Amino acid sequence: MSALLAAAPLTGGGEMSTGESVVFWILGPVALAGGLGMIFSRNAVHSALWLVLTMLSLGVLYMVQQAPFLGFTQIIVYTGAIMMLFVFVLMMVGRDASDSVVEVLRGQRLAAAVLGVGLGGLAVAAVAETLTTVGPVGLGPGYGPEARGNVQALGTSIFRDYLLPFELTSALLITAAVGAMVYTFAGRARRATPSQKERVVERLRGPLSGYGSRSGPGVFATADSVATPALLPDGSVAPASLSSIIEATRRERLDTDIADVRSDTGPASGVDARALTGHADGDGDRVGSTHDRLGEDESEGAR
């Protein structure tokens, strides 16, 4: 590091010394290679590492360009902190999140290449003229006015001339930190997961409990349960309603039900034949259904 610093011109002029030229011609291509490597490597982690290379090179180039403070800041803040943040996020997202080779946008790559080369060419063309015509001034031997050293000069300038922007910067950083936290915690306030029992109750007693299959019109049934076979108008069991898997309700109970329904007084309480009579009897005015019976059984069991 000190060798690099020694390569920097200590005597203030703008012209590049030989040492600086050497540094530039080594690190300049390295920086370019890092940039190209970043955009061409399919693995995002590799991209990040290529970018680290570029940033390190740039940091060194800052140092030889009479800006040692920025050079160190570049290395510490950018390479050390920001790029590590990138890599950290990459690890969280998933290291294997690499781009597919196929480009979905037609002509995007070609256009990007043409425009990139065009932009670079134009910028180079614009700057090329200055290579010879501009005579650089240089910051002086101390890399700043009054020759007190670069850091002192920057500090003086920031805290004296640029105090308000500097303070605003702190507000910006605070805002960014709060914003990042808001984003991180956004959507985290999840509800407590309902238990299975709560879900069943919701299904059977909730606003959607009315939906679901019921007996079709004309089916002589005492309940909606698949366990209760449908009865034909003459009281016999409809064979098509018997499930081969589920054990059907006992025949005796069906007979009781039928007798109950056929009796002149109508079904007695406790028998679930309300689907036939159309009005509720006994307890409550709920339309008879398997769901309701389930609820009754539950309460009986509790008793």
Add this chain to the structure above:
Amino acid sequence: MAAAPLPEVLPAEGAAGVAWLLVALPALGALVLFVGGRRTDRWGHLLGVATVVASFVVAAVLFAGSLAQPVEERVRELPLYDWFAVGALNVEFGLRIDPLSITFALLITGVGSLIHIYSVGYMSHDPERRKFFAQLNLFVAAMLVLVLGNGFVTLYLGWEGVGLASYLLIGFYTGRRTAGSAAKKAFLMNRVGDVGLALAIFILFLDLGTTQYAEVFARAGELSPGSLTAITLLLLLGACGKSGQFPLQAWLPDAMEGPTPVSALIHAATMVTAGVYLIARANPLYDLAPVGQLVVTIVGAITLVLGAIIGCAYDDIKKVLAYSTVSQIGYMMLAVGLGPVGYAAALAHLLAHGFFKAGLFLGAGSVMHGMADETDMRRFGGLWRHMPVTFWTFTFGYLALIGFPFLSGYFTKDLIIEASLTAGPVAGWIFGVAALLAAGLTAFYMTRLMLMTFFGPERWRDLHPRRIDPSDLEDPPEHYHPHESASSMTVPMMLLAVGSIGAGAFLVLGERLADYLEPSIGAFVEPAELPAVFPTGLVPVFASILMVAGAGAAYLAVGRRPVPVERPQRVSLPVRAARADLFANAINEGLIARPGIWLSRALVYLDNRGVDGAVNGTAALLGGSSGRLRRTQTGFVRSYALTILGGSVVLVAALLTVGAFS
């Protein structure tokens, strides 16, 4: 022909100041009856009668006041309020009280009162009697606005008002499909005329900047001959529509679907004469437009012959009378087209006709009333014994209509025939012969009507009444029981019969009417003073001969021979043509309706393909291009970034280029 100097228009004063009551009373009656609804069912007809009778009293007071004034001060205006002022158009709502409007107001309210009274009895069994009286009152109010208005726009208001009332009353029997279609037909054909009237008013405003009578007539000389001809022809179109004149006559016979009092009041005595009123009122314009006058006379002549011919073929008593009305109004149109020599004659005939035709219609209504609403004369016969009052009043109306010597029609019609002989060397012959011929035809069809209805064997004895309207719930009675009508119906008929007898002589002899109307329609010119193609003194002789010939022919045709109850179908071609209204409906259908439909279809096609095509094409172009342009918003950030970079490159290149050249 130079127009006679117009009398000065003076503000109304004294009794004329309450002239607005004339309109307001029936209008108030109509409003109360319409708004009051069923609550007024019990006394509504009485209110209707009372308001019209009160109006008649006001009109009589006005008339008396008018007579009391010197002749040159009889034209007065009663400004009520500024109706509207839009830009240069300033329309004042006011009443023009002059002999012409007072005459009409007397006719309307007088005959109107009688018919209102008659209607009380005639409509006594109708559950909608209150509505009937409301509409009848509305009609009277609108008609009075029409004749009393002091400008063409006010006239137009009344014109449309009577059109509306006529539409409502023709379609009064809402259950009958034929009544509905007749009402629509009347309304639509009137629209044709109304458009003409509206256009005439527009031209007047365009050329003169005003539509008030006083200014228009005073400045009529400023109008170019072309404008005058256009205005007079368009006014004539309006008059043809309202008065059932050729070629817009087809709606009037169909209008007989309405209750008989309506036929008597609106479609015989008053509304259909509005066309005559319009032309008489606009006489300062017509006097300056010889072409307009000639066309008026031609239309009148065609109509009077046409109506008389068709009237001979119908068996429906009301339709015969309707075509008779068409024919008689043709006489009036012919007369008003002749200029100063005919105005007074036309108005005299109009008044006399108002009496005897209203009487005839009321008589027909009375016959229908006693014959279970039957209108087919073939099912009548020998009724004079059963309804003597109706018979005698009807007879006087009949005699007046055919021009029996010294009754109303004799004087007024002869005056018109005499005037028509002075129309010019060729026109005089044509009009004179047409008018005389139609007089004979009138005698024929009216005698036929009389013979078939009141004389001959009682054919109805062996017949059963028919259900007139298929939608009637009540069964018709088993047999016809012809009987005399109640006194509320017979008294108006008798009064009208008195008018039929005496009105003509009263109005024409001594030139009473002509002198009275002089401030409005100019000085009367005796036909005898003008060169005629034929000695006018012989007209009464010829007219009487033709009348006797027509009546005799009718006696030979239906009096001597039995009248078949069923209508003979094997008849000669002229009869067939007359039964088909001389193919008026077919001609309307072929010449106007079908081309109209084709034109509409072509326009619809043009509209769909051309106009809509252009509009929709523009919209589709914009929509389509937007839809495609929209596709550039792919949602892919990288596309947007590419655009940004492209823009930056262009910017940098532009900056460099500018820098290189500066």
Add this chain to the structure above:
Amino acid sequence: MSPTIYLLLSALLFAIGAVGVLVRRNAIVVFMCIELMLNAVNLTLVTFSRINGSLGGQIMAFFVMVVAAAEVVVGLSIIMAIFRTRRTTSVDDANLLKY
């Protein structure tokens, strides 16, 4: 040799970064390309500072770094938020805002 040669390097780095933004689909990599472009600008500023003999350029570069740090924090947390809900970091997948 004039230090304006640094400007050429900076221009090329900027172009590379721009192309990277256009061709890469991983939002994090796109973000890194933006960082590269920012760095290229910083290099320009530092070079300007030297050529003009004024510290203003360095101070500007300093502020750019601060702003970049803040931007990275917010940007990465946005990417994380998107990733949490959509399980993807591809910029092509976040394309609902369209016609």
